[in-house]
Amino acid sequence: MEVAVGLVAQRDNERAQALAREIKTTLEEVQSASVDIVVDELTGEAIDDAGVSVDRMHDRDFVVSIGGDGTLLFVAREVGPTPILGVNLGEVGFLNAVSPADAVDAVTDLVTAATEADSLEGRTLSRLTATEADGDWELEPALNEIVIHGPRRGHGGGATIDVRVDGRRYVESHADGVLVATPTGSTAYNLSEGGPIVQPSTDALVVTQMAAADAMPPLVVDPETPLEVTVSGAETAYVISDGRNRQRLEPPVTVTVSLANDPITLVGPQGSFVDGLEKLE
Structure with a gap:
């Protein structure tokens, strides 16, 4: 062979x-x-x-x-x-x-x-993917994290970010953005935003807000849990896979984050x- x-x-x-x-x-x-x-x-x-x-x-x-x-x-x-x-x-x-x-x-x-x-x-x-709620696009899979943020980071650049976990609101706040990380990505961008370190073998995802006005603690969820992020209150926003692949958004818009097939x-x-x-x- x-x-x-x-x-x-x-x-x-x-x-x-x-x-x-x-x-x-x-x-x-x-x-x-x-x-x-x-x-x-x-x-x-x-x-x-x-x-x-x-x-x-x-x-x-x-x-x-x-x-x-x-x-x-x-x-x-x-x-x-x-x-x-x-x-x-x-x-x-x-x-x-x-x-x-x-x-x-x-x-x-x-x-x-x-x-x-x-x-x-x-x-x-595991890897993650992000899709628009109406299915117009799907982002390339991320090994570390999916980030959803407003037009820019810092003062005056955020958006209203509504995070729903299994259909229920986890938090709604003006924030720079939110990220969903795999255990692999917990030591990357997630860690710099104050998220927890997760052992790689753990079957979980981490939801971490970025510079939120009314912050909630980072949340560890089952990877099969439906996650929806709605962005509003801004002229534009972005969803990014592993800091590289980017999709421009036109708020108000809802993004679904889930496990990728492969x-x-x-x-x-x-x-x-x-x-x-x-x-x-």
Whole structure:
């Protein structure tokens, strides 16, 4: 059985690109008959090799993300449910458990496992999606959080944000916005807005207001709970997935936040969540 592997290195990071070259060369030398390896286009340019766009790696047996959590978020957006191995070149690395020194061995072990099994075992991480109540649009899935905010952050830039949980009003207040985070995203934007840290294996979502005039404590809910956010009192607003994919809103408008159909799967060695917390400032 031939194992198809994708390698994605952090943009403009020579260390990540060099590691991608090392992994590719080692696999081709050691397991040339059983592995088919491609790198992303920018890495290909840097190491003088043919490359493909990351979204074309969705049919690989697994994809290796080399960089920080931001690189892995990008890879997850592009390849969806394709298993991902994260190599950590960042500081915290909640999603990237493999050190650069262990990367070649970790990828080699995964190739061997993929050769011997129909699928790779790993840790499943939920993603979120946002849709307008009338179904006109659906935002790309978010691994960390969905943020809904007024025209801008800060004085004079908020909106009236009405949050309903299972059809009942949780809070209505003038606020910069509100975010709904997965356990994975609890250590990201959610944490900076005063939300709680949630253990990754917890089956829950977190609803956290952003600079609300009449604030309620952050709320932890069952992930299947219907969540609706209505924005009014502003000329425009935005809903954003993982800080990147954005949809402009024309209030008054109601946005539904729910679990996406396709989670992502992290494969390979798993890091210690508690040890990672020590790196947070």
